[in-house]
Amino acid sequence: MKSFFVAAAALCSFATAAPASPFEMMAPPPAGTQFYSLQAKSSATAVNNQWVSLKTGSTAYTLASAQTAAAKFFTNQYKPTGTYAFHNADDTRQVALQGADGVLLYAVDITNPSTTSIPSGQLMEWATFTIDNNNLGVKDGSTLTNRTFVAVRGSDGGYGLALYDGASNTTQNITPITLSIVKIRMPGPTTTLLIEGTFEELTDELAQYIDNLKKSQNDESSNVQAECAQLLQENKKDDVLKKLVMGSQALNQAPEKEFIAAYNLLIHLVRQSPNVGMFLPRICNHLTAPITSSPANGAGLALSILSTIFNTLSPTNDMRYNVLLTILRVIRSSSNFDTLRPQLKQLDQWLEAWEMEEDDSRKLYLAVSDVAAEAGEDEQAYTYLIRALRTIPSDEASSQEARELSLRALKSALDHPNHYDFQDLTDLDSIQALRNSDPIYFQLLEIFNSDLLEDFNDFKDEHDGWIEQSGLDASALNRKMRLLTLASLAASTGQTRSLPYAQIAKELQIPASDIEMWVIDVIRAGLVEGKLSQLNQTFLIHRSTYRVFGENQWREVASRLDMWRNSLVGVLQVIQSEKARFVQDKEEEAKQVDQKIEGLQRGQGQGPRKGKPRAMIDDDMD
Template identity: 75%
Template sequence: MPAPTTTLLIEGTFEELVEELATYIDNLKKAHGDEDSNIQAECTALLAENKKDDVLKKLVTGSATLNEAPEKEFIAAYNLLVHLTRQSPNLNMFLPRVCQNLSAPVRSSPANGAGLALSILSTVFNTLQPDNDNRYHVFLAILSVVRRSANFETLRPQLKHLDQWLAAWDMDEEDQRKLYLAIVEVATVAGEEEHAYQYLVRALRTIPSDELSTPESQQLSLRALKSALTHPTHFDFQDLTALDTIQALRNSHPIYFQLLEIFTADLLDDFNDFKDEHDGWIEEQELDADALNRKMRLLTLASIAASTGQTRSLPYAHIAKALQIPSSDVEMWVIDVIRAGLVEGKLSQLTQTFLIHRSTYRVFGENQWREVASRLDMWRNSLVGVLQVIQMEKASFIQMKDAENKEIEAKLNGATSGRAGGFSRLRKEEPELE
């Protein structure tokens, strides 16, 4: 049965608009088999008693059928519904249900339904005051639609405003966590693993200290840890070790925490010892063993590059031994670690060494501070030597200039004396006038 083709415009009195929308919903329901729908009559009776909020309840309850509206009428119908609900001082009562309906699939337009729903939700979001916490619920609905469509690019530009919005809405930690986790799911579905990890860490920061041992906290912590371990470009684990929720895994999941400590600061040998100690555990936890091995080799190479001290070079043989690889594969691994941004340097095939220009410390503790102090002492001594050379050259230059000035002065004095004597003789030889 074809759907009705009523055209809706947002103009007229509240009563007129209610009758128009109620009639449209009734016709739409009947077009899809609900012959008993009589929302228009019920709304008319309630309007006679001036029960506007009860009228809006009827409309909002029946508005789920608007997802069956033809594509060309969908936006107009929902705009009318939103306009009517905004006439009530109790908008909080109606908006969540409207958002829930818009989060559901638009059955009349599977291809463009997400875009239509986002258009309405964006309109609702933008018409609310910036500090209106109803925006929070609308944004959750937007996230639900984006997740269903896997169109993360629609959301990406808006995330830069998220901190500002949360501050304006004054959300508690639980609501913030709910929002962060919704973004995590959207990013995960869209394959945006880095964004998913970032907002998962944010969610962990909202867990209070008295809930660190709850199942939810442990589940989220393990999820973040697994994501960090297996993500191909994540090499810094100090953002995790700084979290109380992750530290709580030391007691609840000690093997996971041991693995985290290895990836934070240890080398490939330590990782191999871990695998021997917990044989088969990595496979049981469904972790990607190949990805872990690759990351551990890159981290090991970064560590030995940072520990070269003043020599700033690594022989190929040293790299091959540390990474437990053939010498022929050394250059490939060095190129990979440079691409990962962990080290900068230059390969010398002639000398079979890797010349290090810059290296990254995986952790910065007492030993690293000592190395920094040693380098500062070396630079200070070098600067003292340079300063001494400059002072010696300056003194030599001054002496040379003084000698040159004295020599010039002597020549000038000699020239002046010669000219004075010659002039006297000329005067004596001049004839006297009589």
């Protein structure tokens, strides 16, 4: 019988070609995404028509003769530079160019690249590729003009892939190539595990492995193998699976190189049962416990197995929901928000496929918010907290849960240094319910939503010490209130579009020397656009942001539309007047031309005057 550890490489059909980033297969590109392969073109027969591929267990791209071995990429464009990232299978992995110097930069597969992930002593770049006439190029600011992709001959006779600078000497055996981009269509990820062996054989081997792990931890009483053998004789497969799942916590002590293979086998066995939902929650719970055999990579190993569980379930299977919650718990414990970030765009699609109730959606949004907050991603944490609040029905807006979440969102918005628009809060029923349950908080919200610094100072006088007692940052609130006040002043300038320095100093309660600093800060915050006139001591407004848009703002819009309409009427009148004048001038010109023609024709009708013929006089006659 073949050991399942020997066959580990064939455990699952969706295993990626390179060391997989945990959870990465949860973000396959959307259906209909265009995929590409890269084919080498060269005058050298040995590398011509070879395909760029990635061998199992390797991160270095090589050339292969079979198209079936070709790596499959999709692209994302980086608009500021017009260059592309080439992603392998999902949007967490992409092709990078890496080398110890700029002579040869080898094509490698990397996961969630960042400046902190560049190996010491190495150069690395990604998302710098160009597409020109279906050929791959590189645009990274280099001034070298003869750079080219090359096939690098290895000691084993195979070829690697690199970018050569085209100018330096190298001891490597290289062959210049052109990389042609070939369109393909990649099928969606499969949801099957391929493992050799019968249920009985695999059960016996896994049970024996669990016993050995437990005994290595001085648990000599473990006898899972014998218990499973007895249950198999009675054909009680679900009871066998219960024994295996109950004992599977011991797998967290498995050596790192055997961990994934052992758990994948357990998942394969569990999926043989019609009651798979009875076993998966316990397995997921085991994976949230510490992986004692690999403290450094434990979270990554757990996420890899949880990703397998997630993907072996049908896309519409609501058990995926609970697996996802477990994934979020593991990510939160490891503060690895970058692993989750690419998946966020899938949440709504998943919730719709699983037909989740509002309570379940709220639980998921809150879990994402908690993960983001733990990782210091305050903006994402706030975004998903607001999404959670939107799932609370109106008839539950005054519940204790709604109150707690509303206060949490309000405090987050007030303390966030770059959050200036509070309309997203005031539109929520649960926030409006604070008017009765927490009137002071609601009063503070209204001030930041539409009032000025003077109102905020009155609030502080009325509720002396309350801000500090509530855990809010008083200095941050003062700064934000000044910026919002300046934004309101700019919006109230009307048609003059000019704000005197003296008025700014008065309303912001600041010395004249600080005026320009505050104006610059409000421009940086994106609340106002304009320029300073030191000569005239004014702030000239180009664009301003209304903090609220109510009746007064609609009146101003109506007034401006009237002015615009009147201006257009005036322009139209001028155009019509000029048009009439033009037509009149043309008619006059045409009339004058007709008169001239008529005069000429009249003159030609009379003809030249002819004298009567004079009789000839014969000089010889008398």
